[in-house]
Amino acid sequence: MPAAMNASATIGNAELRRVEGMPWLCLSGQWTLAHYHGLAARVAGLRARGGDMADARLDFSALAALDTAGAELLCELIGVERLKSQLAEARLAPGQRELLEAVAAALTGPGAPPPKRYRFGDVLVHIGKAVVAFRDHAVALLGFVGLILEGLARTIWRPRRWRVTATVANLEYAGFDAVPIVALLTFLVGAVVAFLGATVLADFGATIYTVSLVSYSFLREFGVLLAAILVAGRTASAFAAQIGSMRVNEEVDAIRVLGLNPVELLVLPRVLAMMLALPILAFIAMASGIAGGIVVCALKLDIPPGMFLSVLANEIGPRHFLIGLGKAPVFAFLIAAIGCLEGFRVSGSAQSVGEHTTSAVVQSIFTVIVVDAIAALFCMEMGW
């Protein structure tokens, strides 16, 4: 072992010596975390030699420093049982005996089970779990919609139990506060659609049809869809976070314990406010999208606003407007229901609030687009 001795003056070492024919295992230097890697290699080397260490006695006199990491290695080198039996007669600095005893006791129990390994089949398991989770989600949403309708049916006949203040407060947040952003974004999208139409239709000399393009798309689809997506991102997440943090605080449980109905107290005001707010926002979205189209037509295509409006009035019937607006309450109901449901699914931690808030946004946008696509197909088949 002389080579190892030279490596560092301070790093711990263990050496077999014969004193008066008796084998002694002499421990020296620092057995600490700082030297753990080097010490571990030495211990492994000594253990590989095995044999002649078995009946050696322990000499700790040259041991300079010891911490739990060093004690762990000593236990490995000497063996927990043998170390325990020799500690009684060994001469140790104060504190080191307690340390070695504590570490030896901790190492006596069963070792940790091996961590779980990942296999290829786990992908299939994951897919299976995701499919089941999706189904459970859909079932839970349908169940929750049922609960909301039930709560609505219960309270609608009793005006005393209407939560007017909560509904109005939610209406302000979900509707009124969202007006600027909805108006601005739809105005810009309206302008972009008009630009696109102008570019394509100019080749056919049919730029006047830009008016129809903008009007149709905003009245039937874009107005309500853009408003719904914005509201889903803005309000569904807020609903999930509000109800979710109430779950974390056990406020929802407190509501139940007080004999009140959380659906009636928390969900109905939000759903009703949303069902009032989204049609209004959709109307604003349609108007400001068409306004964007009017501006582009006036500036780029020499179609004056008056002409735009007369085409709008004469060519495009109110049917399209009604179809567009008719979808708004449905979207609103779904968005509010998903937002509230995700809030109720929060369990315990702040992290869970974040996860379910994200999930509420993704799900409500997904649902809105799917339902819109189905509605578009339906209207097409019906010839509306």
Add this chain to the structure above:
Amino acid sequence: MKRVNTARSDVDANVIEARGIRNQFGAQVVHEGLDMTVRRGEVLAVVGGSGTGKSVLLRTIIGLNRPAAGTVRLFGQDLHALLVGERVALARRIGVLFQQGALFSSLTVAENVALPLIEHARLPQAEAARLAALKIALAGLPPEAANKLPAELSGGMVKRAALARALALDPDILFLDEPTAGLDPIGAAAFDRLILTLRDALGLTVFLVTHDLDTLYTIADRIAVLANKRVLVNDTLAAVAATDDVWIREYFHGPRGRAAMAAAHPRVS
């Protein structure tokens, strides 16, 4: 009681020394001219009513909160005058058990404990895992707990896992913020014993913030009472209990205080 360790040169008896600490948040002054010391190898408990800034004091001493005035010396070094590298070296000599455990929620218990070993002691994964298993066993957790995520643990196990992480680098000082809060009496008593065992085995100095009178009577060598924005008295339990102050009398000689004293020292009562 104390570990003989020639690697650490500072033989200064006061491992923590706070002088003239002043902490304020906005207009609200929490500490004003606060002095306190913690000696090597002792268990010092900080008590005080709600809002007297016990946790703020702990955060100030471990350097998470910079006092508006005053100095904090750890191992004789002025904490807030150190360079970043020296601060990091100092941080390796202290372990902190936060009130909620503050385990990293995305890592298993074993990974939580191994993290400082890998990052600071630069151990390879396998060796860090071996040492982590030892610390987990030292903290009194069953081996199966090693592969669990913090969310799967009970309150008492979270505390033990957090203690294992605090002990990962063999600190000289262990800071405990309300270690027994939220534990049932059996779990709390077991945790108190664990702290004592580890203090003796590892030669720790323990700085403890607590509300728990039983903990105070069982493990504290000295007690610092926070009141009126400073340390009212910093002495042994008997001396503190004998201090003439309204709050201290209420605290130590109220019904709960008497019960805890009777449980800890049957002969006194």
